[in-house]
Amino acid sequence: MSQPHRSIYEAATACKQCLQQIAELSGLSALAHDEWSHKRLADFNLWISGSGALAKHSLDERLAAQPEVRKVLINVLCLLEVFLGQCQTGEDEVTVPAIGRCTSNDLSESMNGVETIINQLVRISVAIHRSGNAARLDRADQTYKADRHSELRDHLLLLIYANTLSLQEKKAGNINFDVSSQNFTEIQLRLIDGNLRRRHRYLYAQKRLKKYGEEKDSQFHGQKNQPKN
Known part of the structure; x- marks a missing residue:
């Protein structure tokens, strides 16, 4: 990763591109075992759809008044990109035998890191959604007569x-x-x-x-x- 991303949109786009490359090029590597790469791409696409990270009215826009939360999401996405880069680097060194899953420790840790980060993104987005709903209801109730x-x-x-x-x-x-x-x-x-x-x-x-x-x-x-x- 050459430069830190300035927005959630940029960071999410970079992660999606990495996941697409891994899914397309993993072939018979460890990342293709049990369709791991395609499942992680599907998980990430679901997060994008649910959070609105790449939507017209983007997550960046909705979090404009919450810069710290926005920064946290960007950092988490940057960390995901790092793990994905490690997966791309390590996949050429490991293949899957006919029975069972065989990976190096480094690649296995990177794959676990990808899964953990995607789960964290989902939890953060749920928390943002709930807090946003509560704030909107409070604003509405303040004008109620x-x-x-x-x-x-x-x-x-x-x-x-x-x-x-x-x-x-x-x-x-x-x-x-x-x-x-x-x-x-x-x-x-x-x-x-x-x-x-x-x-x-x-x-x-x-x-x-x-x-x-x-x-x-x-x-x-x-x-x-x-x-x-």
């Missing part, structure tokens, strides 16, 4: 009230639908509040996504309209 969802609240109160009526009351038809809060239990009101908050979170996420898409479209058209030298 129940009176903005009064129509939905009245509808839910009405449904609960209707379900508490007896069959005789329903048949009589002369019903006074009083949906004031004092006519409901604390549990019922908490359930309604939970539904209102979920609705607010959904609308908040939808609004953020729309705004993000508009910003990206604006950037794209701005770059497209720039004069070429």
